[in-house]
Amino acid sequence: MSNKIIKIALLDMYKGEPNQGMRCIIDVVNRFSPVVSFEIFDVRVKCELPDIKEFDIYISTGGPGNPLIGDGNWDVKYYAFIDSLHKWNTENAIKKHVLFICHSFQMACLHFGLATVTRRNDTSFGVMTIHKTKEGLTDPLFEGLADPFYGIDSRDYQVVQPKLSIFSKKGAKIISLEKIRDNVQYERAIMAVRFTDYFVGTQFHPEADPVSFISHLRNKQAKEKIRNMKGKRKFRNMLEDLLDDDKIYRTNETLIPNFLRIAINDLMKTKRMLSN
Numbered sequence: 001m002s003n004k005i006i007k008i009a010l011l012d013m014y015k016g017e018p019n020q021g022m023r024c025i026i027d028v029v030n031r032f033s034p035v036v037s038f039e040i041f042d043v044r045v046k047c048e049l050p051d052i053k054e055f056d057i058y059i060s061t062g063g064p065g066n067p068l069i070g071d072g073n074w075d076v077k078y079y080a081f082i083d084s085l086h087k088w089n090t091e092n093a094i095k096k097h098v099l100f101i102c103h104s105f106q107m108a109c110l111h112f113g114l115a116t117v118t119r120r121n122d123t124s125f126g127v128m129t130i131h132k133t134k135e136g137l138t139d140p141l142f143e144g145l146a147d148p149f150y151g152i153d154s155r156d157y158q159v160v161q162p163k164l165s166i167f168s169k170k171g172a173k174i175i176s177l178e179k180i181r182d183n184v185q186y187e188r189a190i191m192a193v194r195f196t197d198y199f200v201g202t203q204f205h206p207e208a209d210p211v212s213f214i215s216h217l218r219n220k221q222a223k224e225k226i227r228n229m230k231g232k233r234k235f236r237n238m239l240e241d242l243l244d245d246d247k248i249y250r251t252n253e254t255l256i257p258n259f260l261r262i263a264i265n266d267l268m269k270t271k272r273m274l275s276n
């Protein structure tokens with residue numbers, strides 16, 4: 001076991017399926033390697049979860065399938081674990097910081113009773129514009145990102161119909177929304193939530209980098225599916241978006257690094273205070 005000061009647990013929710021998420025998250029986390037170490041927990045296949053006392057920061061990944069359904073084993077343990085992290089933060093000075101991505105974000109919204117999760121009419125996949133809400137404009141998670149900013153989306157489900165009274169009761173905030181869609185019959189889905197000062201989540205993939213996206217499209221079937229869905233012109237525009245410095249590169253360089261920097265600063269400050 002490494003004795004670096006800050007320990008990160010990566011909660012792998014990919015169910016053993018091939019994905020780009022893990023490599024990208026590890027790549028971002030490694031940028032902080034002088035001060036952090038990490039360990040991976042396979043939640044959905046091996047039902048692994050960390051010892052809460054051992055880790056300071058938790059990144060819970062995206063994953064396949066319906067977020068409303070688990071197997072009655074890993075999902076029950078996962079939710080109980082989220083509850084214990086939440087409880088820990090109400091009782092202890094040194095806080096646990098959690099980032100929920102995509103599948104985990106949907107599960108967290110459900111678990112905290114903040115909104116409904118429904119299946120979309122079609123898959124959302126590609127470079128999307130993400131709009132900050134008023135609360136999002138000042139949220140430190142998005143510092144350094146424009147409004148709108150860009151994110152990689154890859155999902156069949158959506159978080160909608162926020163229960164605003166529960167948001168205000170819990171002090172949670174919607175910090176970003178989907179773009180306004182051409183077809184007004186669709187409501188805008190929630191793209192990020194600040195659950196508490198220490199728990200935050202995004203529907204999109206802030207870890208994604210252009211290489212991961214292109215690797216995904218090397219699979220002929222995946223490429224054809226997306227091209228047919230979007231049409232040739234939109235598909236080409238999306239590939240061009242990938243090359244812009246201020247789109248996916250910017251989000252990759254900004255959002256998770258913000259989350260980690262905020263968490264690390266907070267942890268170092270409290271740990272120092274308590275050791276004095």
Ligand SMILES: NC(=O)CC[C@H](N)C(=O)O
Nearest residue numbers: 062063102103155156157
């Ligand atoms: N990339 C993801 O984590 C996808 C989340 C979820 N399985 C969905 O399809 O909406």
